[in-house]
Amino acid sequence: MQPWRFIRITDQTLRRRIHALVDEERLRTADALGERAREFLALKVEGILDCAELIVVALSNGRERYVFGRRTMPHMDLASVSCAIQNVWLAARAEGLGMGWVSLFDPARLARLLTIPADAEPVAILCLGPVPDFPDRPSLELDQWTVGRPLAEFVSENEWLFPESAPGTAYQPK
Amino acid sequence: MQPWRFIRITDQTLRRRIHALVDEERLRTADALGERAREFLALKVEGILDCAELIVVALSNGRERYVFGRRTMPHMDLASVSCAIQNVWLAARAEGLGMGWVSLFDPARLARLLTIPADAEPVAILCLGPVPDFPDRPSLELDQWTVGRPLAEFVSENEWLFPESAPGTAYQPK
Numbered sequence: 001m002q003p004w005r006f007i008r009i010t011d012q013t014l015r016r017r018i019h020a021l022v023d024e025e026r027l028r029t030a031d032a033l034g035e036r037a038r039e040f041l042a043l044k045v046e047g048i049l050d051c052a053e054l055i056v057v058a059l060s061n062g063r064e065r066y067v068f069g070r071r072t073m074p075h076m077d078l079a080s081v082s083c084a085i086q087n088v089w090l091a092a093r094a095e096g097l098g099m100g101w102v103s104l105f106d107p108a109r110l111a112r113l114l115t116i117p118a119d120a121e122p123v124a125i126l127c128l129g130p131v132p133d134f135p136d137r138p139s140l141e142l143d144q145w146t147v148g149r150p151l152a153e154f155v156s157e158n159e160w161l162f163p164e165s166a167p168g169t170a171y172q173p174k
Numbered sequence: 175m176q177p178w179r180f181i182r183i184t185d186q187t188l189r190r191r192i193h194a195l196v197d198e199e200r201l202r203t204a205d206a207l208g209e210r211a212r213e214f215l216a217l218k219v220e221g222i223l224d225c226a227e228l229i230v231v232a233l234s235n236g237r238e239r240y241v242f243g244r245r246t247m248p249h250m251d252l253a254s255v256s257c258a259i260q261n262v263w264l265a266a267r268a269e270g271l272g273m274g275w276v277s278l279f280d281p282a283r284l285a286r287l288l289t290i291p292a293d294a295e296p297v298a299i300l301c302l303g304p305v306p307d308f309p310d311r312p313s314l315e316l317d318q319w320t321v322g323r324p325l326a327e328f329v330s331e332n333e334w335l336f337p338e339s340a341p342g343t344a345y346q347p348k
Contacts, residue, residue, distance in 0.1 A: 002322070005336055006329045014332055025246060032241045040242070062338075067206045068214070069277040072199060075252060076277045079297065082256030083263075090264070103243045103250045115334045123253065148176070155180045158188055160289045162179055164236075 001066050003077040004084045007114055009054040017113055018056070018105075018125060019048040025104040043143055046102045052129025056110065057085060061120040078123060085124055098131030175240050177251035178258045181288055183228040191287055192230070192279075192299060193222040199278040217317055220276045226303025230284065231259060235294040252297060259298055272305030 009015050026045060030037040048054060059077050070076040085101065092099045102125040110122045140146050153163055183189050200219060204211040222228060233251050244250040259275065266273045276299040284296045314320050327337055 002328065004328055005334070007334065008329060008331050011332045029241060029243075029245050032245050045243075058334075060336075067203060069203075069219075071203050071206050071278075072280050073277055073297070075249060076297075078249060078252055079256040079259075079275075079277070082253040083260040085253075086257040086260040087264075089257075090261075101253075103247055103253070104245075106246050114332070117334065120334070123247070123250075154176065154178055155182060157182050158185045158288070160179070160181065160232075160291065160294070162234075 001060075001068070001070075001077060001080055003060045003063065003066075004081045005058045005060055005116075005120065007056040007058065007116075009056060014113070015048065015054055018054070018110070019046075021106065021109055021113065022046055022048060022102060022104050022125065025106060029104060039145070043145060044139070045104060046125070047100055047127040047129075048102065048125065051100075051127035052097075053126075055126040055128060056114060056122055057081060057124040057126060058111075058114075058116050058120050058122040061117045063119065081123060085126065088126070088128075092128055093134075097129055098134065100127040101125075102127060175234075175242070175244075175251060175254055177234045177237065177240075178255045179232045179234055179294065181230040181232065181290075183230060188287070189222065189228055192228070192284070193220075195280065195283055195287065196220055196222060196276060196278050196299065199280060203278060213319070217319060218313070219278060220299070221274055221301040221303075222276065222299065225274075225301035226271075227300075229300040229302060230288060230296055231255060231298040231300060232285075232288075232290050232294050232296040235291045237293065255297060259300070262300070262302075266302055267308075271303055272308065274301040275299075276301060 009018065026041070030040050033040050059081055063074065063077055066077070089099045089101075103123070105122070105125065107122050110116070110125075111118070111120070114122070116122055135142055138148065141148055156162060183192065200215070204214050207214050233255055237248070237251055240251070263273045263275075277297070279296075279299065281296050284290070284299075285292070285294070288296070290296055309316055312322065315322055330336060
């Protein structure tokens with residue numbers, strides 16, 4: 001299906017506008033997080049103004065024409081695009097570069113900013129480039145936002161046998 | 175968020191039931207494809223009865239509790255799961271194993287078969303194991319189902335500038 005569309009952002013005004021849009025959503029997310037708002041606002045969640053390359057990834061338009069493998073699950077094009085992005089991520093890492101996938105934005109507003117048609121959909125803002133270091137644990141763990149749970153909690157046999165979300169990892173709204 | 179839930183299928187009766195469910199959707203998809211139905215039915219689209227390991231991947235339940243990075247785009251958990259699956263795919267390949275991601279199924283019926291709760295969602299049936307060979311082109315190209323388009327058609331700068339879907343790759347319904 002090749003549903004991926006990559007828009008490379010080289011215009012600095014556009015970069016700043018994308019940053020403003022993300023920062024607005026960052027504040028809205030903080031608000032939605034309630035008691036963890038302040039803690040959330042202290043996290044580094046994007047590198048839009050600093051990264052070497054800024055790339056917006058969108059799902060293609062004309063999505064409804066593709067039936068193969070998505071008649072019952074039309075969102076499988078997001079799965080395809082995500083696999084492609086994961087390949088970019090790993091390829092970047094193999095070249096000594098870091099990447100961040102920012103999903104803090106209103107997709108309709110980002111679409112308007114980049115003339116993305118109404119039946120397409122932006123799903124990622126990728127910040128790509130040199131980074132000071134590669135920590136050996138996810139940064140949200142290092143920042144004590146969350147605790148990684150072991151794979152054993154996510155694998156069961158022949159039926160759904162999973163523990164409830166562990167405290168501290170799931171956020172319970174007020 | 176770690177939204178991935180892996181269910182390893184070791185029960186042979188269950189494996190056959192999953193196969194039956196996929197085969198039913200295969201026929202429905204053929205029907206939806208209209209004039210390419212016969213051609214579609216000749217394709218190998220799954221290896222459920224033959225593969226060494228059969229794994230169903232689902233999105234977690236309690237999804238609405240996670241706000242970070244998905245307040246405006248709740249489907250970002252599918253993106254996370256897809257990245258995890260792509261890692262499995264590449265790790266398998268590095269071990270000399272093949273994998274296929276089957277998405278030809280009715281998610282509600284697969285959920286019932288595996289006691290997956292209503293607020294979780296199966297998104298993949300993975301067929302994993304030894305394969306006779308690793309072709310150097312996608313099998314849907316080798317089978318002349320579709321033609322891969324070059325990356326240049328999927329990259330633009332600062333705005334949406336993409337050609338319409340090329341003939342032969344997009345399916346135009348009747």
